[in-house]
Amino acid sequence: MRLVFKFGGTSLGxxxxxxxxxxxxxxYYEQGNGIVVVCSAMGDTTDIxxxxxxxxxxxxxxxxxxYLRALRDAHLAAALEVVSDGELRTETVQLLxxxxxxxTHILSSIYFLREVTQRSKDLVLSFGERLSTWIFxxxxxxxxxxxxxxxxxxxxxxxxxxxxxxxPILDETIENIGKTLLPHLSEGVVxxxxxxxxxxxxxxxxxxxxxxxxxxxxxxxxxxxxxxxVLWSDVDGLLTTDPRIVKxxxxxxxxxYEEALEMAVFGAKGLHPRAIETAQKFGIKVRIKNTFNPxxxxxxxxxxxxxxxxxxxxxxxVRDVAMIxxxxxxxxxxxxxxxxxxxxxxxxxxxxxxxxxxVSESSVSLIVRRxxxxxxxxxxxxxxxxxxxxxxxxxxDVVVLAVxxxxxxxxxxxxxxxxxxxxxxxxxxxxxxxGSSELNISFVVKEADGFEAVRAIHEDYGLS
Numbered sequence: 001m002r003l004v005f006k007f008g009g010t011s012l013g014x015x016x017x018x019x020x021x022x023x024x025x026x027x028y029y030e031q032g033n034g035i036v037v038v039c040s041a042m043g044d045t046t047d048i049x050x051x052x053x054x055x056x057x058x059x060x061x062x063x064x065x066x067y068l069r070a071l072r073d074a075h076l077a078a079a080l081e082v083v084s085d086g087e088l089r090t091e092t093v094q095l096l097x098x099x100x101x102x103x104t105h106i107l108s109s110i111y112f113l114r115e116v117t118q119r120s121k122d123l124v125l126s127f128g129e130r131l132s133t134w135i136f137x138x139x140x141x142x143x144x145x146x147x148x149x150x151x152x153x154x155x156x157x158x159x160x161x162x163x164x165x166x167x168p169i170l171d172e173t174i175e176n177i178g179k180t181l182l183p184h185l186s187e188g189v190v191x192x193x194x195x196x197x198x199x200x201x202x203x204x205x206x207x208x209x210x211x212x213x214x215x216x217x218x219x220x221x222x223x224x225x226x227x228x229x230v231l232w233s234d235v236d237g238l239l240t241t242d243p244r245i246v247k248x249x250x251x252x253x254x255x256x257y258e259e260a261l262e263m264a265v266f267g268a269k270g271l272h273p274r275a276i277e278t279a280q281k282f283g284i285k286v287r288i289k290n291t292f293n294p295x296x297x298x299x300x301x302x303x304x305x306x307x308x309x310x311x312x313x314x315x316x317x318v319r320d321v322a323m324i325x326x327x328x329x330x331x332x333x334x335x336x337x338x339x340x341x342x343x344x345x346x347x348x349x350x351x352x353x354x355x356x357x358x359v360s361e362s363s364v365s366l367i368v369r370r371x372x373x374x375x376x377x378x379x380x381x382x383x384x385x386x387x388x389x390x391x392x393x394x395x396x397d398v399v400v401l402a403v404x405x406x407x408x409x410x411x412x413x414x415x416x417x418x419x420x421x422x423x424x425x426x427x428x429x430x431x432x433x434x435g436s437s438e439l440n441i442s443f444v445v446k447e448a449d450g451f452e453a454v455r456a457i458h459e460d461y462g463l464s
Contacts, residue, residue: 001227002185003028006038006195006217010234011291012132013043014074015081021232022082022139024294025190029145034185036220037147037192039136040213041128042074049125056110064107072100075131082139092138096131103127118163122197122207126151129194129213137192147190152216153199155191156180156223159206166198166206168219173198174282177223185224193220211272218275222282229284230298232291235269237299240463241315245454248464252299252313254306259313259406260286262440266316266402276301311407311414312461315454318400321353322373323431323444326380327363327391338364344383350376354400354433354442365431367444370396398430399450402442403457409438419443421460427453 005028007021029035041049048067055063075096083089106124110116116124133149140147156176159166181191195213198206208215214231221229237251238260255263257280264271271288279286279301289298305313326341338357341364345352354367368376373394380392408414418441419429431444445453458464 002034002036002224004036004038004217004221004224004226004229005232006213006229007040007136007232007291008213008234009040009043009045011232012039012041012136015078017291018042018078018082018132018136018139021291022136022143024232024291025140026143026145029190034188034224035190036181036185036224036226037136037140037190038195038213038217038220039129039133039192040195042078042132042135045071045074045128045132046125049128052107053110053116053121053124056107057114057116059111059114061111064111068100068104068107071103071131072097075100075135079135079138082135083142085142088138088142092135095134099127099131099134119204122163122166123205125207126194126197126205129196133192133194140190140192145190146188147192148184150180150191150193151199151205152194152197153203153205154180155193155220157198157216157219159198159200159208161200161204161206163204163206165209166200168198168208168215170278170281173219174223177220178225181220181224208274211275214272214275215278218278218282218284218286221284221286222278226284229279229286231271231275231286231288233269233288234290234292235288236290236293236296237288238263238268238271238314240313241454241458242317245317245451246458246464249458250464251296253297254300254302254304255313256303256305256406257301258439259305259404260301262402262404263314263316266318266400266404266440266442268314268316305406310461310463311405311411312403312418312457312463313405313407314403315457315463316402316404317450317454318353318402319447319450320370321367321398321400322370322376323365323367323395323398324373324376324380325363325365325391325393325395327393340383341366341380344379345376347383348375348379350379354431354444356431356433367398367400367431395430397447398444399447400442400444401450401453401457402440404440406439408441414438415441417460418457421456422453425449425452425456427456 052067137149195216239249243249264273286301357364427449
């Protein structure tokens with residue numbers, strides 16, 4: 001079998017965890033599987049790199065040097081723990097120091113210029129994956145496995161120049177990956193590839209956005225025609241709901257691509273929407289498994305989901321959101337009025353998570369991230385003619401519930417049952433949205449009622 005293993009930052013948090021993950025690769029490799037490994041940055045490295053850039057822009061030399069020391073200490077400690085062979089250890093440490101010195105020079109430039117471009121940000125952020133992937137490659141080599149280090153661009157991932165959230169040029173990328181990696185697999189070599197990063201045609205490093213390592217994994221899986229892409233995380237799979245809300249939440253054994261995509265959009269742990277879209281396009285199976293409980297079967301994502309006896313598969317809660325309601329002449333009877341509101345938010349770089357408008361067009365309500373609420377209000381007010389808005393309200397004490405399941409499609413009474421279960425607990429629904437796919441019903445309630453609403457639906461549909 002051809003497999004792609006992607007290990008997340010939690011799974012690679014320190015030397016002990018890297019050894020655990022490399023042992024998993026070894027066990028599958030020794031069973032005769034061809035394996036490609038994708039590595040995220042270790043632990044909270046990406047957050048440290050962001051903080052480091054911010055400190056450099058502010059001219060805080062002490063903070064920059066402190067972050068660099070922490071980064072160096074963490075990676076060298078991990079490398080010394082996982083690589084015991086003297087010559088290999090020397091080689092590993094030497095390259096890590098070279099990379100960290102390169103990072104230091106880049107940060108010095110940012111410090112003296114007091115500015116950082118998006119292109120420079122991508123270059124700095126790439127160091128997290130480049131460091132962890134080199135350590136993982138050395139670890140496998142120390143276990144006697146022929147492993148070869150690749151950066152995303154070297155493996156064939158070519159993107160546009162949208163630094164910070166680059167989009168792979170799909171056909172070219174898939175063709176490149178096959179040409180680059182398949183010969184190594186046929187020779188029994190394990191390619192170890194940096195997640196999260198790609199390269200433009202002119203050679204500039206780009207990043208694929210948060211969660212981009214998942215996308216790297218499904219791109220590589222598509223390019224080599226993998227039997228399965230395994231996203232190793234710290235959870236047993238996708239759950240029926242957050243176990244902190246319902247302790248009896250259980251793992252969902254199998255989901256369709258459409259169900260998984262709905263859950264990914266609403267922030268399900270361990271999923272990235274663009275990764276699922278790529279897997280669906282090329283028909284690549286994706287499995288989510290737990291590094292710390294590898295015997296658990298996890299959740300399989302493929303063409304068809306499996307019935308669990310309930311039309312609802314999962315109840316998701318999205319926190320840290322705000323609901324903005326716009327009322328006035330600008331939204332009544334004028335073609336494109338809602339579009340203008342949305343355009344003003346787009347121009348301000350604010351993503352709209354949900355939108356709802358009544359037939360009367362007397363108001364439009366939308367959901368944005370809570371930390372964007374003030375900017376959203378300013379953007380809407382600034383884009384509307386004087387007097388056009390009769391009122392604009394912002395509620396910051398709300399949450400979004402998303403009820404997901406392929407079985408909801410064409411099943412009468414699902415919405416009635418969902419809202420009936422919530423109403424029985426005395427919870428008032430503030431806003432509703434449902435797409436024509438019928439795979440998802442989303443609604444807004446007060447934050448104080450969020451947990452109770454989740455428990456009501458989870459219990460009513462017998463998901464425990």
